[in-house]
Amino acid sequence: MNKEKPRAVVLVSGGQDSATCLALAVSQGFECYALSIDYGQRNILELNAAKQIAHALKAKKHVIITADLRQWGGSALTDDAIAVPEQSAQGTPITYVPARNLIFLSFATAWAEVLGARDIFIGVNAVDYSGYPDCRAPFIENFRRTANVATKAVDEGWEFNIHTPLQEMSKGEIINLGHRLGVDFSLTTTCYNPDIHGGACGKCASCLLRRQGFKDAGLPDTTKYAK
């Protein structure tokens, strides 16, 4: 361990947002511990992408925790009986996974406590994912307070910092930032419904956002689309 670098746990999903978030944490001088969750997600390519991203961005360690949320389903991403829509609808999207970021941040907090890390990074975004309650600032702030009293932090007199650097950025801004930080976006996958060869569908809400993001950023979209 390099004693001069503070440690941080960074949630890495395999998508372009969390990849940019990891690159940012590295650029800010943190020794980064990348954490991915195998929750039974529909896109099975995500975890392999996360592994490659963590390696490419020189995370100190990458851990994948298995927690099979398919046992109760409740989302198009964890329940085969619920189809992924091609367009976004009003209200909470059917791709919302109940309490997913609550679970992810809880794992991140646990690992951070063991590592002696006070900093946790999560690439949530409240612009494109405004329908997801667990991407919004009030959730993050309440989670931070909870993490501080859930752990030794409360007895030892220190606090966790939950970093959400992408919270208010547009997809174009995120892609521009990641590009400047050296993220290889061809490693990332964001499609809700890719084909078995890894081709993105190009039509789901996530693909549409990604396509528009590269366009807005004025950068070539290296994503392999099925159509």
Added chain:
Amino acid sequence: MNKEKPRAVVLVSGGQDSATCLALAVSQGFECYALSIDYGQRNILELNAAKQIAHALKAKKHVIITADLRQWGGSALTDDAIAVPEQSAQGTPITYVPARNLIFLSFATAWAEVLGARDIFIGVNAVDYSGYPDCRAPFIENFRRTANVATKAVDEGWEFNIHTPLQEMSKGEIINLGHRLGVDFSLTTTCYNPDIHGGACGKCASCLLRRQGFKDAGLPDTTKYAK
């Protein structure tokens, strides 16, 4: 589903406290969904005990979620390199598992959201486990607020209730309550370090509390101790 009964998610560990908590939730008229977490705990008998308890107390369903916290260790219960002490020490006990109840309640919240349940029961106790930050009232209250903004609750205008009925009870009071509610304590296991046949060590902090609890309750201790 009996439409007249509200649903509740109850965390069931296999020990006497959570068994009493489940019995209480059932007695209060909830249709109970029992949740156990296979986190790599040292006492491998716990999950089987939880299964039997859920069945005996007529939980509607019992789900075991696997989330291997041994990947980062940090506790005598999840790291073979850390021995379980026979006596309690000052400060945070070495048997504290970092952020365990934060993770457990996060899973319970996710399942509750999918089930349409607003009630979650957890058998935390702040008397005997005062050294565990995640057993105290401020953690529970902060978690409740976080769960309410982490989920559709915030958009739909309802709130979760986190029930901690054992919070201020002594071990003797808990055992008396469970006994009145028909809990078969011979199904429960609480030892931090049982032998392979399921015999409790009789010497760890958990065994000492259990022994004293039956004594205080004036009830026979049906636990099978190795010594």
